[in-house]
Amino acid sequence: MNTILTIKNLRVEGRPPGGAYVPIVRDVSLSVKKGEVLALIGESGSGKSTISLTAMGFARPGCRIAKGEVWLNGRDIMQIPPAERHALRGDEVSYVAQSAAASFNPALRIGRQVIEAPLWHGRADASSLTQQAKTLYRKLDLPNPDTIGDRFPHQVSGGQLQRLMAAMAMSCSPDLLILDEPTTALDVTTQVEVLKAFKGIIHDQGTAAIYVTHDLAVVAQVADRILVLKNGEIVEEGATEQILHEPQHDYTKTLMAAVRPAPHLLPQPAPAAETPPPVLSARNVTAAYGAVTILHDVSVDVPKGSVVGVIGESGSGKSTLARVIAGLTPLKKGTVTLEGQTLPHNVKDRGRQTLQDCQIVFQMADTALNPRQRIRDILGRPLEFYKGLKGQKRSERIAELLELVDLPPSFASRYPGELSGGQKQRVNLARALAAEPKVILCDEVTSALDTVVAAGVIELLKSLRDRLGISYIFISHDLSTIADFADQIVVMQEGRVVDQGPAEQVFRPPYHPYTKLLLTSVPKMRQGWLEEVQAGRDATPSHLVQG
């Protein structure tokens, strides 16, 4: 029996709270063979996660599998009693979620959670399962494989936790593994390790896998076949090679076009233009949470109308820098000046004009927008507060703002929950624009978005810069976006600025060693890249330092 999973004519319906069921996945059929990795790609809302979960006969609360057959190991699991269907989860199929940090129970030890599924399904007793888990930890290159299982999730790093989740999924030796954006939340440097671990373990155990992602470069490394989805329907299906290099469907072509050029390929530096005077500058900033110093002596200048990209791994202090500039985190030493004026350290002591001039846009539009307020109220508040706009004028300005971020004016009466991720991020941005600021601090604003949507947001930011002369501090771990968008680049590592300068200089040889490490970790759209970078690192780890 070679085919592990076959899904036929799947239809999944979802229901907004209090609403009627509407289809979110229509007429999807697919199959996965033993040892094969099928990638599902598409924008958010394309139904990729939903489809991947139906392979376990599972639909999230508010959704239902309305129609279709799900054949797993030769039987249609939609036809068996729910209790039996539930019993094969964690036994024949297992699941790796996007965020390991959120998917591990914080109150239980890791080891117990790793072996929980096979233990419950009666595969073996706890001690032999623990031994097997330790073997898995070794395979996944986890540190201290003998004791890491005794730790709690908060005691290990994000990348380790992601690999531990792979161990958790593999502990029951499933026939089918579902990986739902398993590396999206990771830094590029960690992503390489985790990708390698996933690929190795799938290969070793001959498991069939469904790999859900929006990152095409990642797909190129792991997938055998690709299924392109849009609005819950299959757009195109084919071998990885074909989809990546000879896409047939227009939508697939759009997806490929939205992939940014690899950051190395930056053009020659343009003739050095006069750098305009800085509109915002942070000088020798040191900041700490309690006794832990997060930023050490960081200095950043933002010239008027330009984009300063801040890159670095998570924990490097990028977000803290934005928070210090915004006055949300107090600084210990140093100064922040806006148009030559030194700003009070605490946002509470800043004048209304200062607040208006320097706006911050957070990464998660989901949590930054009040779910109980209509878009009209979300945008209207800064208009009233900073501009004193009321009534008709306020409504007109809200319509203008929505238009500015390419949203229809009718969205004013909607709630954030009725918008897609990209639309929410646009509203998030429109709220910052409502204040007509001089500087916008963008903290990973495109990180939670799909390539195509993120590209749209970047285009929007560019056009706002050109039309309104807004300056940005653009924090991101996505080097391709930074290379494309930023004029100046600041590279941060462990709270210090390790490299800084015009984009053309930072992203062209000679590289700073750390910048180079980051750059070489960005997956390429070329199959086999993962093996190359791994081989390169294993053979001559010093080649990165040579510059």
Place this chain on the structure above:
Amino acid sequence: MYKIILWRLGQGLLTLFLASVIIFAATEILPGDVAEAILGQSRTEEALATLREEMGLNRPALVRYLDWLNGLLTGDLGTSLATKRPVADMIESRLWNTVRLALLAAAISVPLSLSLGLWAAMRAGGRIDKTLAVSTLALIAVPEFFIGLVLMKLFAVELKWLSATANTRPYYDFWDNFRALALPVATLSFAVLAHMMRMTRSSVINIFTSPYLEMAALKGLPKRHLVLRHALPNALSPILTVIALNLSYMVSGVIIVETVFGVPGLTRLLIDGVTLRDIPLIQACAMIFGSVYILLNLLADVLSIMSNPRLRYPK
């Protein structure tokens, strides 16, 4: 973690100390003093002065407070004005009645509310959940003296199954004790049950929406397992706090229940003390109730600190 717990214990001690200051100050503010209370109507200026001199009431308030505090710490609660017996003896004879009532009510209401809350959480939105929600809301809304009276009318007066007074005798056997205590314990339990149950339910349901619960569900674990092993440990902290609040609320609930059912307990002693202006007795009783309140909350805080692995095992 030990640092946080020590810090919290320190806060508890400070609160206890402040409570003693407030209790002493409150009895100090009352019009008249102990001497006046003793002499009553027959007092003369000379007699008052002599008595005050005798009892040391002429000393500054601070000295008297320190004297009292010292007594508290060494177990000397003073002498009752009404009975001339040591307050400690009077309390000792009554304490067990109250403690027994509170312990029985706690022993019934805490496990019952936890299991009902978990049951409701497992069937959230179902018929059982809704029935429990309505009935517990009704119980919260009705004051306990009314519940007590209704229960008494029903089970003691009409059905004659149980006793309307909770006076137990040393020669009582188990069933006699049960008949005597069932109604006050039930009344007291009803008063605190609803709140704890609802908190358990909502804390657990809150955690149901978290990704790690979905993850656990996708391992094919049964619902029971999800609730008890995955959701409950994370819901402990808010649940513990509400349990402590309710148990300490029981301290005041006991006053009403003891009055309704005629239990010769601590609160009756306190009420008698207030009527007779027996100030040492009032101070001692108030101090006991205050300490129970503070200790219960302290205990809940310490337990919820200990139930948090982030604090138990720092990075």
